[in-house]
Amino acid sequence: MELSKVKNYDEMSMEAAKIVFQKIVDSNRLVLGLATGSTPEKMYEYLADMLNKNKVDLSHVYTVNLDEYVGLSPEDEQSYHYYMREIFFDKVDIPLENTKLPNGVAEDLGRETREYDEMIEELGGVDLQILGIGRNAHIAFNEPGTSFESGTHVVDLTESTIQDNARFFDKIEDVPVKAVSMGLGTIMNAKSILLMASGDGKRQALKNMIHGEITEEVPASILQRHHDVKVITDVADIEL
């Protein structure tokens, strides 16, 4: 694991954007795993700026997102489909057919999860996976207790995640209680991983992830077993 300590959210976002930008420019074909949530917002903004200023062609870039809420259609403003279009896809010149997210309104969710994993495999796997981390050390929507071997699956969100995400909704009852999420096994298959964490609220999760026991109770702790993880954080007293 590699650690980059930065001063603030802005620096974290810029450093991450530069890494992703370079990877895009250096590759003939790239599968990017994308995350949502508040953490990567500014990174997408910086990345879009860099791509546009340099007129980078993105027809060789494919994206697969980590997760989507169950019950929210792509047109729903709270859906991750909507978030990705608003924050990134509509701002850059990427063919929309290259961008994939789980379908949270699929009639058969079990089939959706299987087909999502197959789709990732057909693309050749994820080259670079961007991650945030939840306060309870969840990555994607893999809550404590999720199997380290899990593929894409349907998740019951924990109370703490529902509370954390309530800020994006008018009222807490509107927060979906289930999501379709890539599994920990899926994430571990990525060739490289870039995890961003900002703010003191993530301190304990980061400490547990880096130094704690590798246990399914701390989903992000599995990253200790990945050979190519870079963490960028503005949390002051985090060490490797």
Ligand SMILES: O=P(O)(O)OC[C@H]1O[C@](O)(CO)[C@@H](O)[C@@H]1O
């Ligand atoms: O970036 P945030 O909003 O703090 O969320 C942290 C994590 O929680 C999720 O939004 C899911 O709840 C992840 O996608 C994200 O990595």
